[in-house]
Amino acid sequence: RKDGFPTLYGPLKTAVTADVLEAGFIYAIVILAFSLLLVLPGIRGRQRIFSLIRVLVGVFVLGCIFLVNFGQEWEVAEIESVTQYRAGLREEIHAKIGVKIGLRSVNITLKEVTSFNEGRLNETINYNERFSWNNEGFTLGRAGFGPFAGRFNQEYRAGQRKGLPYPILWIAEYFTIDGEGIRWGRFYLQAGYYAHILVWLAFPLWILTMVLFYMVMSYGAYFSLLTGIVLIMANILYATIRNPNQLMIPFEDAKLTFTWGWSFWLCLINGIICVAIGVLVLVIDNWK
């Protein structure tokens, strides 16, 4: 504040760096686990250990289900490449280009590796753009970019109007084409759609599992199995619904090639854990 001017702080130009939703989930899970753990001292004896295990496993699996559901990294690709940056600019930039595909959307990041263009380009190049397809029912909508087109295409058109950098538009564009053999957008949408149904389904199933473990052990085991199978099914469906043409997006120095991301693996591991718990409890239950 100077000279009686209105109060004003300097601008804080930070790009979106973390996924707020993701962080929120992790926070929620941690505080839930923490609060439940505080209850433990009130329980006596061996029971305490069982409760501890139950609480930890229960909250862990539950948390993972949410992380997996809203996690942005079912498939990922990242490269560093020289690339055109925007219209009206002769210079190319050297950038880190990343694509993270979640069940509902695609995140595209573009971050300049500064050494390349040092000093010449006075622009902060650090973009993280999201294009989603989770409109009602993940429907594709009509062809094109009009008001009845799918959400992704509309967001892409908005991106064009907004004037996003070329690399981001080029990548997003891959998901907007839908015809004959070129239907990556459709396939990721379908995969995301069915996987998200299953992962959502896993959520109430796991809640039921936990409740049933307090009632009838064997029912709990069956539901744990079911939860696991549903999660693994999500992986299987996600991995099988795809274009026979592998998605590869070429840039000057490298091609974006996609591999499973942590969300995919976590879903699988979580599923396997649930199955294991189910089997284990059933075996123990039958032994007795």
Add this chain to the structure above:
Amino acid sequence: AEVPHVEHPPFDGWYNNWAHPDWGAAETTLYRRLAPAYSDGVYEPAGAHRPNPFEISDAVFSGKTGHASVKNRSALLVFFGQQVVEEVLDAQRPGCPPEYFNIKIPKNHAQYDKDGRGGREMPFLRSRYDQNTGYSPHVPREQLNEISAFLDGGLVYGPNKAWADALRSYKGGRLAAYNDNDASKPNFPAENDIRLPMANPAPPFDHKLKPIKRFFKLGNPRGNENPFLLTFGVLLFRWHNHQAAQLQANHPDWSDERLFLEARKLVIAHHQKIVMYDWIPAWLGTEVSEYKGYNPSVHPGIAHVFQSAAMRFGHTLVPPAVYRRNRNCVFRNTSDISGFSGHSALRTCNTFWNSPVSLHQTDIDELLMGMASQITEREDNIVTPDLRGDVFGPLEFPRRDLMAVNIQRGRDHGLPDYNTARKLYGLKPITDWTDINPDFFTNSPDVCGPGVLEKIRNLYNNSLDDVDIWPAGLLETTANGPGELFRTIIKDQFERIRDGDRFWFENRDNGLYTDEEIDAINKTTLRDIIIAVTDIGENDLQENIFFVGDDVPCKQPDQLGDLMTTGSIGECKRPRDAPEVQDGVVFDYFWGSEVSYALTFIAYHSLLAVTVLVLILLARRRDKEVQKKMAMTREKTRKRTKVPSKQISVITASEWIGKKQGHRNVIIKLESSKKHILVTEASSRKSKVLRTIDLNLLLKNRQTGVELILSADGKMTMMALKVPKEYDLVLVFDDQRDRDQSQVELERFMFKAGLGRTLSTVPEKDLLRDAHSVQDRKSLLTQFFQTVLANAFHEEESENREDLDFVKAKEILETELTRYEFAEALSLKPDSLFVNSMFKLVDKNENGYISFREFLDFFVIFSKGNADDKVKLMFDMYDLDNTGTLTKEEFRTMLTSMVDLANEKVEEKDIETLIGSLFSSAGLEGKPAITFTDFKKILKNYESELNYTSLNLAGISPSEVYLYNNNDCAGTGVPMNAQPRRENASSRARRTVILSYDNLDLSSASTGRTANKENRRLSTIQEVKTIKKTAPKGKFALFCNDILRYFVNYKLHIFWCTLYTLITLGIFIERAYYYSIEREHAGLRRIAGYGVTVTRGAASGMMFTYASLLVTMCRNTVTFLRETFLHKYIPFDGAISFHKYIAYLALFFTLLHIIGHCINFYHISTQTPGDLICLFRNFFHATDDLPKFHRWCWNTLTGVTGVLLTINMFVIYVFAVQYARRHTFKAFWFTHNTYPIFFILMILHGAGRLVQPPFTHLFILGPVVLFTLDRLVSINRKKVEIAVITAELLPSDVTYLQFKRPLNFEYKSGQWCRIACLVQGSNEYHPFTLTSAPHEENLSLHIRAVGPWTMNLRRTYDPDHVGEHSWPKVFLDGPYGEGHQEWYRYEVAVLVGGGIGVTPFASILKDIKYKSRTNAQFVCKKVYFLWVTRTQRQFEWLTDIIREVEDSDLVSVHVFITQFKEKYDIRTTMLYICERYFQKISERSLFTGLRSITHFGRPEFKQFFQMLQVEHPNNSEFGVFSCGPPPMTSSVEKACAHVNKTSTNVLFQHHFENF
């Protein structure tokens, strides 16, 4: 990165213009250069009044081909022109949803209506448009251009970057080639094996869809349309690779990316230069303006009029065929590669969409040289039939008229008329038709065809005001090229494209090209390119390849076309001409679906049939199992049964009792001494006599014998015994030997009895058909009694008798009752003295039967006679020897017979004492016999009363007052008990007798001990008025009354059902409205009509109803809620009925949905592949693939789940019908529990998203969560198997269950519980009121069989079925309900039970009795119990309990029977008739054994309460507890309110519960 890069032009045209980033970009609207002329100003096609396009086409564009271009323009110029179009414009795709704007084909059209059928149409789909436009007049509909308008190499590189990426080889900046590694193969673009989405209509030559893979991978999605166009695609592809290779050679350090972009940059520039400065001048016959630099304010967009009219000028130049030649001037004949051989050139129309074929054959060289040598069609109005009639089209119309399409397209895009267009382009309007083209029309009219001017003038009614641009514009054509209008439009367009392009090669400001480069570009010609990338040499082409100049190295042999003199070009191949095409139908999209369609529905039907069949088989099997069990039981019985004496022989068999009732195990005892045949129950637990056949009667009536009928077929195990006047005894034996033995046995018995028998054999079927079964007899007797009663009470109103037809009436008149039947009708023991006496009395002719007349006489006396008559009747009844006097002996018999009814011997001494005191009270001591007068003296206390209480059944007077005054009764107590089957009947009878003594003693001796009691009794004087209910007269009135009563009883049910139904209907209508009105013009609605409306509406209805089904099954929630105040408003007990109601509502919607889809799927199976892609966005199919019905039905998620749902539904419903639940409950339960699958399928069904985003879950989620939570509660409940201690089948279908009380089961009287019977499915709980009292050791229930579960329960606990096993166990849940717990807090409590609502009082009454005895702090002094019931029949069991409590003075009981007359149940009627007398005598009801007075009519609560105030003047708080049907509880409520209001400091507190 030393050299700075340049800014390369974008692929899609975006960001070319800084002010308007989307100008000229792909997927933006066309440029509206002329004012739109939509007929509605917004989107409806223009030119509603313009002539039929076909007529215009015939009038203007027809004519012979083979006229050569006047200016010797070459074919190469023409096809290069087509290629230019594809560079700047693609607006061919139809819109989505498809909008058909078909063109009517005039009758007798030479090509399309050869048979003159008329009514044909050519399909026309309106163009795709920006769906932000076309809503209102300021922004009318704007069609879209899918590619960029710039000359930016889109043809080579595709409309966007991703497409370009797909074309690249990533080596040396080159595009991927057909066979990159094999230099010997022609250098074609790679095959489209990744299936880029190029246009792929069916080639009309093959008339079938072909895979998209066959095309070359080009930038231009339509580049494969014909081989001549494709030639340029390949040429430019090679030119790019050529440039890349050169750049690589010059800059070996450049990356692939850079090489690619640099090569592209050059290719674009070359193309721009050739188009703008070489091709346009040749095309238009005029130069474009000089380039003045980039002008950012110029819009490069493609004008509608350019798209729909001007640029189509090329159509007139298109030749009907194209030459191919080699460098040696050899013009190639067509070979058979394309299946079209032996002609001089490639016929244009036969190459559509098969382009690569010709290229593979000859490479592009021969085509280029051929086209360069060929003079194209003349610049005129005549268009080759390859376009005008044989251009490609959809499968159902594979050869279209492009001219008609052009005209229609102009109208579709809202083009104004010709003169308006001219004006807006700054040209002067035409006023005289000949001015359109003075040269044509005045100088050389033959050029344009004879009479064209006349024809067009007539078509447009000689008016130039509204002429389509296309025909008039084309008529302007001159030898120079397009006429004034088209030339202006085209020139304007290309200049805008050039001037508005920031990346234009001449724009030195964009930094793309160096000056040297620009110079080089300006020098490059198409010819140079051809020579550079083909084997064509300098000498093989003329200098200007756009014209066939004199320097052409090889002259064309002939002008191709109709006027050819040598060779031929052949015909356009048409499926229409093929013999296999019937009735002129070229293609029916349903072809190939017929079989699967039919089979699917046949399969559905057979499946339904199979399901029903399985159900019947299962039911049969279960019935067989039951029979087997019965046979086993019989076997055991036979072993166990010892023949008691020589006099008695025993037969074990199974008795057939009726079609519905089936069989029961019986033991037949033949008692030869008594000449009786006894039919007894064959259970191990007891052996009740079911029937006695008294052969003495036969002898008495001089009958000669009985009839024996044997079955002659089957297993020969049946035998029917026909006894006159009785129903037939039909026996089924285990085998024939058994039957034969029994037959012998029977015959021997008959013989001993002195009776004969007639024997006959008939087929089993006939035997059963002709048998007069128990059931037949029962219905006959019912009618018998009804007729008697009707006659006795309604002699005046004879209408009831009219209903009987003569035959029936005769049958009834001839019917005679046996003593057993008589006894049964009264629910009395057949061998009791009372029945015997009564029977004797009625049986006037002493034939051992009661005939109709006899019974009627007896009744008339009872109902009509005066008191004397009635007392006389009683007197006569016991005047056994008919002496006119009753000996003491006879009087004793009278008393004993009544006691005898209770199945008990009373001590002689007691009876003697009783008689003594009775006699002495009447002053008759010492008399040996009493006369009728004496008898009356004994009854003297009642005589007066008997006189005025005339039994006028026609209507009970409302003022009728029944006194219940103990004093009056005293001294005449005659104990009797007519309940023969009560377990504690004997002790009760004894007690009753003792009690009578007590009272007797009282009145005569007045001891101090009982004085106290008397006082109390005295204080219980009460009047209970009843409300008279006049039975409505006539059938209709009766019916109306029933309906009215029904409405009153079920008003809440009716309200909720109606509300629910209306909500469901609303949901249906909402969707139906949406799809029929709001989406009227669009989508599926258009192809499937109201089918969609119905199916979508029904689908929503289904979601709602199926979801609600779950809600009704949230048993714990329902149980919980019924305890709350909500129960007043919502009849929770109806949950199950509601479930069924909803299920049938759901079934209705489901059937609607399925039938609707049968129709929809038919419609869908008739759609074009293109429309399907649009209509079913989430269902993908390739362009060469035409999904048939089976694909939709069996290969989509929605289809498959639909089929599975239907099957699942069939099974659930079939097994849910009453029959199934009754006969094979397990199957019902098993199939019903597939509901999770059903709901999962339902979610998946919607998840397929075939038509709309899924929203099933929105409906289902809530109910599923609720249901799941509810289920968790059930799961959490500990289930303990509880052993049943006793089960008894009580009369009127009541089953009595007594079972162990679980350890911690604490309950209050009046509460209820839920039980599940283990053998009937451990999950199905039903609620029942506990009839045991809390202090009792065990729990007991009285369960009336009303539906499948309760009937099954009765069967389950039927001793016959249980056999020797222990009783099946039950699960118990509860207790629930508050119970009427407060009653003992009030000094005076009134309990009112109505209908089934009395059940809780059973427990309460027992509890009262118990508490009054044990509880010191028991404040309650008096309890009034009012029992309101229609008929007593169903609640006989309650009387036992009432009887128990009645003896304590605490409780005073009143029974109100409200419907005895309507029901005409003989027992109740007898009750009504006799109670008046017998109760006066015995103090107890003859029939109920209760001391309480039975009233007839509904109670008058108000007066009752007022009277209570008088009765208990010191009491200020009365507790009123009622339980029963809502109307009753509410009238109690009203009465309380009234009394509370009218009297101060008295409070009637009402608590109630409804059942």
